[in-house]
Amino acid sequence: MTTGVVSPCGHTDAMNTTEPAWVESLGGPLIVVPVSVLPAWHGSTSSESTTPPDDYDRACAVDDALSAAIPVHGTGVQALVLADEPATTCYLPEHRAFLRWLGAESTEDLISAAETVLADPATAWDDCGSWTTDGPAVLMDAVASGSEVSASEPDFEQAPVPVPAGRWRVRAVHTEVDAGTWVGLVQLLPPESCPDAPSPGDGELVLQAWGQVTAWLEAHARVAAVPFLLGPAGMERVHGDRVHLAESVARAAPEDPGFVLWRREWVPLAATADDYAGAFLDTSTGAVGSWSEAEGATENTYPSLAAFLQDLADGMPGFGRPVHPRPEDAPLRDWAHANGFLVNDRGRVPSSIREAYERAEGHRE
Numbered sequence: 001m002t003t004g005v006v007s008p009c010g011h012t013d014a015m016n017t018t019e020p021a022w023v024e025s026l027g028g029p030l031i032v033v034p035v036s037v038l039p040a041w042h043g044s045t046s047s048e049s050t051t052p053p054d055d056y057d058r059a060c061a062v063d064d065a066l067s068a069a070i071p072v073h074g075t076g077v078q079a080l081v082l083a084d085e086p087a088t089t090c091y092l093p094e095h096r097a098f099l100r101w102l103g104a105e106s107t108e109d110l111i112s113a114a115e116t117v118l119a120d121p122a123t124a125w126d127d128c129g130s131w132t133t134d135g136p137a138v139l140m141d142a143v144a145s146g147s148e149v150s151a152s153e154p155d156f157e158q159a160p161v162p163v164p165a166g167r168w169r170v171r172a173v174h175t176e177v178d179a180g181t182w183v184g185l186v187q188l189l190p191p192e193s194c195p196d197a198p199s200p201g202d203g204e205l206v207l208q209a210w211g212q213v214t215a216w217l218e219a220h221a222r223v224a225a226v227p228f229l230l231g232p233a234g235m236e237r238v239h240g241d242r243v244h245l246a247e248s249v250a251r252a253a254p255e256d257p258g259f260v261l262w263r264r265e266w267v268p269l270a271a272t273a274d275d276y277a278g279a280f281l282d283t284s285t286g287a288v289g290s291w292s293e294a295e296g297a298t299e300n301t302y303p304s305l306a307a308f309l310q311d312l313a314d315g316m317p318g319f320g321r322p323v324h325p326r327p328e329d330a331p332l333r334d335w336a337h338a339n340g341f342l343v344n345d346r347g348r349v350p351s352s353i354r355e356a357y358e359r360a361e362g363h364r365e
Contacts, residue, residue, distance in 0.1 A: 020090035021159035023139050029059045030089050031142040032080040034133045037072045038146030059142035066172035067186045069131040076302030080131045091161050100184025113177035128170040137161040238268040260297050332357050
C-alpha cells in the first residue's frame with residue numbers, strides 16, 4: 001500500500017508504508033556519515049572535554065542550526081549533523097528526508113504529519129547550507145565510532161541512507177502539525193532546486209579556512225610543529241626539485257611507469273622542512289593530493305583546496321568550538337534526567353527541554 005506525497009519540486013512520489021528503521025540517540029545529536037569514511041569517525045573518545053575537541057564534541061557544537069555539515073578529519077569528506085533535539089529519527093528515501101520523532105502517538109500519525117508538512121508550500125523551512133557526500137551513508141548516534149557501528153554485532157542502532165554521491169542543499173523544519181503531533185524534518189535537495197538559497201563558492205570557503213589557519217599560526221607557530229605552508233618562492237623551489245627528481249627516476253626506471261613521483265601540473269602547497277613529504281594542488285582537477293619519498297604520490301586526498309584547508313584548520317589545537325559543561329546548566333540537566341528527558345552531558349541543551357524546565361520551575365515559585 002502506498003500514499004501519494006507531493007514533493008517540493010511539485011511532482012507526486014509514492015511513500016512506502018513499510019516500517020522504517022529508527023535510530024535512537026543516547027542523549028546527543030545523531031549524525032549521517034558516508035560509508036566510505038566510517039572508520040575515520042571516532043565518536044566520543046573521552047568521558048571529559050578534550051582539547052582539541054573529539055568528533056562527538058564537534059557534533060555537539062552545532063548549536064545554531066537544525067542541521068549542519070562538518071568535516072570528517074583527514075578525509076576531505078563531510079558528515080551531516082542532525083542537531084537541536086536528541087530525537088529518534090528514520091530516513092525516508094522517497095523524499096531524501098530524515099524524519100525526527102518530536103512528538104506523536106504512533107508511527108502512522110508521525111508519517112501522516114510528515115506528508116502534510118512536505119506537501120505544504122507554506123512550510124517555513126530553515127536553510128541549513130549544503131552537504132557533500134561521495135555516496136551512501138549511515139544514520140547513527142554521533143557518540144559512537146564508525147568501527148562500533150560497522151561491527152558484526154554493533155552496540156549502537158543504525159540505518160542505511162542510500163543517497164547518491166553529490167552536493168545536496170539541506171533544509172530543515174521543526175513544527176507542530178496538530179495538538180498531539182510535532183514533526184522534525186531534515187531534507188536533502190539538489191542544489192538547483194533551491195535557486196534562492198545562497199551557497200558559498202570555493203573561493204569563499206578557501207578564504208574562510210585560510211583565515212582560520214593563519215590565525216592559528218600567528219598564535220602558535222613558534223611553539224608547535226605544523227605543516228609548512230609554502231609561499232610563492234617555496235612553491236617554485238619544491239616544484240622544480242620534484243620535477244627534476246621525477247624525470248631522473250623515470251629515466252633510471254622506465255619499466256615502472258605506474259610509480260608516479262610528480263606531474264608538472266601539480267603545484268606544491270605544503271612540505272616538511274626536508275621536502276620529503278607534503279601536499280599539492282592538481283591544477284587539472286582542482287583536487288589536493290599528497291606525496292612522500294617512500295610511497296610516491298597519492299592523488300585525490302581531498303576533493304578541493306577548500307576541503308584541504310578546512311581539514312587543516314579543524315585539526316589545529318584550539319579550533320572548533322570546545323564543548324565544556326556550563327556549571328549553571330547542571331540543575332537543568334539533573335532535572336531533565338530525573339524527568340525522563342534525553343539530554344547529553346556536554347554541549348547544548350535543546351530549547352524544548354530548557355523551556356519545559358523553566359515552566360516547571362515557574363510553577364514552584
